[in-house]
Amino acid sequence: MAILSNLSFLSAFLALACFAAADFNRDAEITWGDGRGKILDGGRGLSLSLDQYSGSGFQSRNEHLFGRFDMQLKLVPGNSAGTVTTFFLSSQGAGHDEIDFEFLGNSSGNPYTVHTNVYSQGKGDKEQQFHLWFDPTAAFHTYSIVWNPNRIIFLVDNSPIRVFNNHAGAGVAFPATQAMRVYCSLWNADDWATQGGRVKTDWTKAPFTAYYRNFKIDSCAAGTSCASQELDAKARNRLRWVQQKHMVYNYCADSNRFPQGTSVECKRSRF
Ligand SMILES: *[C@@H]1O[C@H](CO)[C@@H](O)[C@H](O)[C@H]1NC(C)=O
DSSP states (O other): OHHHHHHHHHHHHHHHTTOSBOOHHHHEEEEESTTOEEEEGGGTEEEEEEOSSOOEEEEESSOBSSEEEEEEEEOOOSOOTTEEEEEEEEOOSSSOOEEEEEEEOOSTTSOOEEEEEEEBTTBOOOOEEEOOSSOTTTSOEEEEEEEOSSEEEEEETTEEEEEEEOOGGGTOOOOOSSOBEEEEEEEEOTTTSSGGGTSOOOGGGOOEEEEEEEEEEEEOOTTSGGGGOOOOHHHHHHHHHHHHHTEEEEGGGOTTTOTTOOOHHHHHOOO
16 A cells, blocks of 8 residues: 555656646546537636536546645636536545535625535545635636645635644544545536525526636645645734634534534644
8 A cells, every 4th residue: 555655656746747837738638518618728728617408527637646736717707606616636436535625606796605625535524615805706816725744725816724734643534645636627506505505506697607727736746845835924824814704614613513523633723
């Protein structure tokens, strides 16, 4: 097992050593949607669309064990209720690991919800949700996942919004052995996404389109900065501000759902 994961680490490193800024033609493939996903500007941009017959999606060609993954997104404008736009990492097969950014659309004038989650060995239930401090449909903004052996950091325009530390020592599973691909999609989830499923997708507004660009992957090879990336005092202040002012759901505070008490990492998290 250890040998296997070292090998995949090495091949991820070799695959990455030659580039930083990705080209959607070279580094990604549109995997579903029957023409609804389109590569733009010679590989520098990509659009996904959704209509009542199908959504669409793409994935990175390579898998990576640790890295910093940046994506710029411009979300579906106007009435985006029922739609979900995603940017996430996932391993394959049973007992999978996953690190999620999902953008839950809303009726016009109401805010998107940024949904984050971490799955380790197939088990999730670690959701935190946020409203953004800007309109994510008016311009591109950068969403990043830093994933190293010590922690996972979710960032929006370089502001950390969430940190999930590795507490494997205290029995909390942490994704650290399975390489993951980047996946992005736009799909209909009006059975649950918007205001708990009460607001449905308005198909008269279809097709819905979201835009992606400036996809970047930096591997966390030993000795590079992201292998040990931590938050400095300024970043910790920013994280505190986001968590106090913009968080709308925290699994750590949900005693209805977790009557036996929240997980160990909730008690230990500090920033
Ligand atoms: C939609 O807007 C409502 C009202 O502002 C808000 O409570 C909710 O979190 C927003 N997002 C979603 C996905 O429902």
